Amino acid sequence: MQRLAELRRRTVYLLIFILVLFGFALWSVVPLDRSILGREGLRLGLDLAGGSYLVYQGDLSDVEPGNRDEIMNGVKGVVERRINALGITEPVVEIQKHEGEYNIVIQLPGIADIEKAKEMVGLFTILEFRELNATGNWTPATGTVNGTVLTLTSRYFKQNTDLAVDQIGKPLLVFEWDETGAQLSKQITTRLLNKQLAIYLGGEPLRGEDGQMIAPVVRAVIEDKGQIEGLSLADATELKDLLNAGRIDVPLGRWENGEFEPSVPLYERTVDATLGQDSIRKSILAAEIGIVLLLIFMIVYYRLPGLVACLSLAVYGAVLLTIFKLVPITLTLPGLAGFIVSFGMAVDANVLIFERTKEELRAGRSLAAAVEAGFNRAWTAIRDSNITTFIACIVLFWLGGTLGAFTVRGFALILFIGVALSMFTAITVTRTFLRLIIGSQVITNPAAYGVTSSQTVRNAK
Numbered sequence: 001m002q003r004l005a006e007l008r009r010r011t012v013y014l015l016i017f018i019l020v021l022f023g024f025a026l027w028s029v030v031p032l033d034r035s036i037l038g039r040e041g042l043r044l045g046l047d048l049a050g051g052s053y054l055v056y057q058g059d060l061s062d063v064e065p066g067n068r069d070e071i072m073n074g075v076k077g078v079v080e081r082r083i084n085a086l087g088i089t090e091p092v093v094e095i096q097k098h099e100g101e102y103n104i105v106i107q108l109p110g111i112a113d114i115e116k117a118k119e120m121v122g123l124f125t126i127l128e129f130r131e132l133n134a135t136g137n138w139t140p141a142t143g144t145v146n147g148t149v150l151t152l153t154s155r156y157f158k159q160n161t162d163l164a165v166d167q168i169g170k171p172l173l174v175f176e177w178d179e180t181g182a183q184l185s186k187q188i189t190t191r192l193l194n195k196q197l198a199i200y201l202g203g204e205p206l207r208g209e210d211g212q213m214i215a216p217v218v219r220a221v222i223e224d225k226g227q228i229e230g231l232s233l234a235d236a237t238e239l240k241d242l243l244n245a246g247r248i249d250v251p252l253g254r255w256e257n258g259e260f261e262p263s264v265p266l267y268e269r270t271v272d273a274t275l276g277q278d279s280i281r282k283s284i285l286a287a288e289i290g291i292v293l294l295l296i297f298m299i300v301y302y303r304l305p306g307l308v309a310c311l312s313l314a315v316y317g318a319v320l321l322t323i324f325k326l327v328p329i330t331l332t333l334p335g336l337a338g339f340i341v342s343f344g345m346a347v348d349a350n351v352l353i354f355e356r357t358k359e360e361l362r363a364g365r366s367l368a369a370a371v372e373a374g375f376n377r378a379w380t381a382i383r384d385s386n387i388t389t390f391i392a393c394i395v396l397f398w399l400g401g402t403l404g405a406f407t408v409r410g411f412a413l414i415l416f417i418g419v420a421l422s423m424f425t426a427i428t429v430t431r432t433f434l435r436l437i438i439g440s441q442v443i444t445n446p447a448a449y450g451v452t453s454s455q456t457v458r459n460a461k
Helices: 002-029 065-085 114-122 179-191 233-244 273-302 304-326 333-362 367-403 406-440 453-460
Strands: 051-058 092-098 101-109 127-132 138-140 142-145 148-151 162-165 171-176 198-201 225-228 252-256 259-262 267-271
Touching: 002 304, 002 406, 051 065, 065 092, 065 101, 142 179, 162 233, 171 233, 273 304, 273 333, 304 333, 304 406, 333 367, 333 406, 367 406
Parallel strands: none
Antiparallel strands: 051 101, 051 252, 051 267, 092 101, 127 138, 127 198, 142 148, 162 171, 171 225, 252 259
């Protein structure tokens, strides 16, 4: 009796937890575009929301091979922060590595104007200082540190760039060099005393509010700190925020005929938002038809347990959408496919449990014993099949990242999360609901559980 009382108490606690979880999930996802905990609705990929897709190569010619993974991971983080500083909603930035080459893949949902997208990405490149050569062309200003020739760029800025004003109230962008940058700056400004030193951004000269390129005359040797004049307050503020968002250690652009072209994408594509809306409509329709058919089958074939499974699946769907919204997880068309597949696997777990339960009822067990035995005997099959799925998801996720097939990664990630959640809902939520119904003895007829009374009596004899 004490053990039974403890089981009932635990079942009540689980029911309270499930109801609170379900209530929170409904509050979070209804409606789907509701802002919650800082998240603006579901995060949709380009194939659903439309936008721009850009791929840039990193100029790693000055980086040792052993340091390239670390450098590109740093570049990825900085690009993400800089895009966020521009106010773009939920960008996706990925590293694509293939045969020793590193690309940065940038997805900008909602930015359907590819030229505007490229203009934004142009701000991700580093500031470069240039000098006039003998033929009157602006070439990179270089110096030598530890026997290596380096170009003077903003990669050597400390992340404390700030704004100031000159004597007449004009804005100044004030920066400070790190140790390497200070050495380069001292060499270059010593060489260029009373000569111009231009500043380039994304392969184009940085221009002031009057439209003229910024190429001040070097009046003194600059070692630790410097400043940029001629910018408007808005431009100086934006540039300060971008530079302080992180230092990009390598330029982004593309290699063409052995020459690196900064800010020029290796690949670009625009995804029409209309296509995204059409994909969403068709995907939702397919999901609705499939889910309705599944629910009808469960109720007709398994009766009361089938109805309980439907309630459990409602909890599953609401919680899964909450995870998508709050993590957040970018939902793509393949990701929707992963969601539907995981939903089917959640149903499959309930089918295994109910079939085991029916076998136990036919063998003459009591209703409570049959349900407990059904869950216990089905668990190993559910566990083993889901572990197999997890392994497949991990392999797909790894291959998708290695080969740059990020839609495959989305499918694998959503399927993994969905299957993991389905184990919880099948074993915990469904079991809790059935225990409450059986414990209350409201419905005890075996026929309500998919087994006729004659079957149970015959097998009991």
